[in-house]
Amino acid sequence: MAFEGLTDRLQKAFKSLSRKGKVSESDVRDAMREIRLALLEADVNFDVVKDFVKSVREKALGAEVLDGINPGQQIVKIVNDELTKTMGEAAVPLNKSAKVPTVIMMAGLQGAGKTTTVGKLTKYLEETEKARPLLIAADVYRPAAIKQLQVVGEQVGAPVFEMGTDTNPREIVRQGMAQAAANHNDYVLIDTAGRLQIDEKLMQELSDIKDIAHPDEILLVVDAMTGQAAVDVAKGFNEQLGVTGIVLTKLDGDTRGGAALSIRAVTGKPIKFTGQGEKMDALDVFYPDRMANRILGMGDILTLVDKAQKNFDEKQAQELTEKIQANSFDFNDFLVQMDQMEKMGPLEDVMKMIPGMANNPALKNMNMDPKDLAHMRAVVYSMTPKERANPDLLNPSRRRRIAAGSGRPVQEVNRMIKQFDMSKKLMNQMSKGNMNGMDSMLGGGVKGRMGKMAMRSMMKKQAKAKQKLLKKARKGKK
Known part of the structure; x- marks a missing residue:
């Protein structure tokens, strides 16, 4: 994924600032040195790096930052603003002719x-x-x-x-x-x-x-x-x-x-x-x-929502939501979800767009091979219609039959069913907004107040985006 090395280096520079209640000019100089090296290693143009660091340093040394409540966070915001400015502030649409073509x-x-x-x-x-x-x-x-x-x-x-x-x-x-x-x-x-x-x-x-x-x-x-x-x-x-x-x-x-x-x-x-x-x-x-x-590793919730709206069928999404809430999500739904998620791009890249998840150590080495998805499909397709609709039926003898039918080891079938059960519980917890339950399911992956706030913020934004989409659909029908 592009920027991964740059993201890691910048986050190290910010981590030292975030630990301090007050930031000195010496702290700012050290952070700027790290940011400069990170940008040069990312092959950013030397003159661009020089202007960028100079601008950030001048703003970061302002009295309102050094004496502020959380100077570390304010400096991160300054860097974010300067990155945005360097890349052009806002999206620029295609030029369009007044007459065709x-x-x-x-x-x-x-x-x-x-x-x-x-x-x-x-x-x-x-x-x-x-x-x-x-x-x-x-x-x-x-x-x-x-x-x-x-x-x-x-x-x-x-x-x-x-x-x-x-x-x-x-x-x-x-x-x-x-x-x-x-x-x-x-x-x-x-x-x-x-x-x-x-x-x-x-x-x-x-x-x-x-x-x-x-x-x-x-x-x-x-x-x-x-x-x-x-x-x-x-x-x-x-x-x-x-x-x-x-x-x-x-x-x-x-x-x-x-x-x-x-x-x-x-x-x-x-x-x-x-x-x-x-x-x-x-x-x-x-x-x-x-x-x-x-x-900066802050995720990209707006692009994630755009991808979801582009690739997800609204009716199917509503049905899946209802099934998740009723805890009746089955392997037929799992296949639909797999198809829709694949359209959004590599899973590890999608996960990194979620605020609070971009820095999760569990994602660092995550790399879903397309062959793995094909194997998972083979396992599900080797189940009978009744087994797909009711995963509780999957006893050891049925699992051995599914392993033989899909050409996968029985240990892999067991592992996949276990992961399915965990995902089902996790989605049910998320649909009810139970962040503590979800945190324990992730093994403490979403730790602390900030991580949970980020996840809640994501869920609220997704809900708002969905409401906008529904309003637009209703207007179209009228």
């Missing part, structure tokens, strides 16, 4: 994930605006680039305009724009060629395509895993092409995350989206404040 030109080096991002952005526009995009295949150099875009187009249900590899990309774009006008497509996404590095020939071609298509948006796709190099690429493209926004890909990879913290400050261009995963729905709007919370 809105033209989005995609640019970037080879391997950054440009073609996949075209598909993800198409799906995003189809879902959020009911758009009818046309994709233009203007990369005639990379082997199978046109075929890849056609496959992506089929996946998201969007037409692809192509003229093969023997036609000049400029002519492809010109004729593609004419087809979009004739078919009244409301969006055009141009998949341009990339190189292994920025060169004069590439930039001239992109500049010519820009003159032909007059794009409303030039989105630069950069690979977050390349760290500081991603910032240099963004700077180079922006100086020669004038990009309007950035898409950071592979933010779920083993990256130090420095690109997200540096690009806005260095180029002045907003990060508009982040790509996490290969699926076509794995594109998120970039919210600087939410990313700052995640970097």
Whole structure:
């Protein structure tokens, strides 16, 4: 997960401050040194780090902080505010044309994930605006680039305009724009060629395509895993092409995350989206404040609610809630829950979005292998309908039969059933708001007043979000 190393280092810096009732200038200097090293290790641009630390230090040394009730928490808030400011304050929407079509030109080096991002952005526009995009295949150099875009187009249900590899990309774009006008497509996404590095020939071609298509948006796709190099690429493209926004890909990879913290400050261009995963729905709007919370290990409840609302069927969610409250949750419901949770992304990443859980030691080494989920499904599918509906029937002989049917060891079947029983009790406790019971179920994982307050806050926010969703649904029916 991106930022994990940075999060750990920052939390160590804050931990020493939180233990003190009063913070001295010397304490602030020590914390700033740790923050500076943490940012540099995360591959954040040196000038960005220098400005960031200077700003935080000046605000942290203010009398109202040093003499405040909880100076440690106030400094954390200052760092959070500065992170948000560095990454751009607020989410920036796509530029939209006053008349159709809105033209989005995609640019970037080879391997950054440009073609996949075209598909993800198409799906995003189809879902959020009911758009009818046309994709233009203007990369005639990379082997199978046109075929890849056609496959992506089929996946998201969007037409692809192509003229093969023997036609000049400029002519492809010109004729593609004419087809979009004739078919009244409301969006055009141009998949341009990339190189292994920025060169004069590439930039001239992109500049010519820009003159032909007059794009409303030039989105630069950069690979977050390349760290500081991603910032240099963004700077180079922006100086020669004038990009309007950035898409950071592979933010779920083993990256130090420095690109997200540096690009806005260095180029002045907003990060508009982040790509996490290969699926076509794995594109998120970039919210600087939410990313700052995640970097500081505070969770990201708003993104979690967004994912839940996007992937969970409201009727099914209501039925599951009622079953959990009645303590009648069974293995059929477990399968439904597994399907819906998988749509939200890796379980360990979802858990880290919950306030109070991001720092839980139990999550540090948590890594749910997709094969484990397949094995769990095999176990459940090897049960009879009666056993799924009534887990209490699962005596030792039935468990041996299920183990043989699923091809899993009987110990694994026993362990899964035990975990199911514990989860069932935990969900029942949470639905009733019994935090003490839940804390004991987690083995003391949610310790202290702050952890419980964070969990209560999460549950309240989820309830409010659900009420808003229901109100919106009722308005739609009227």
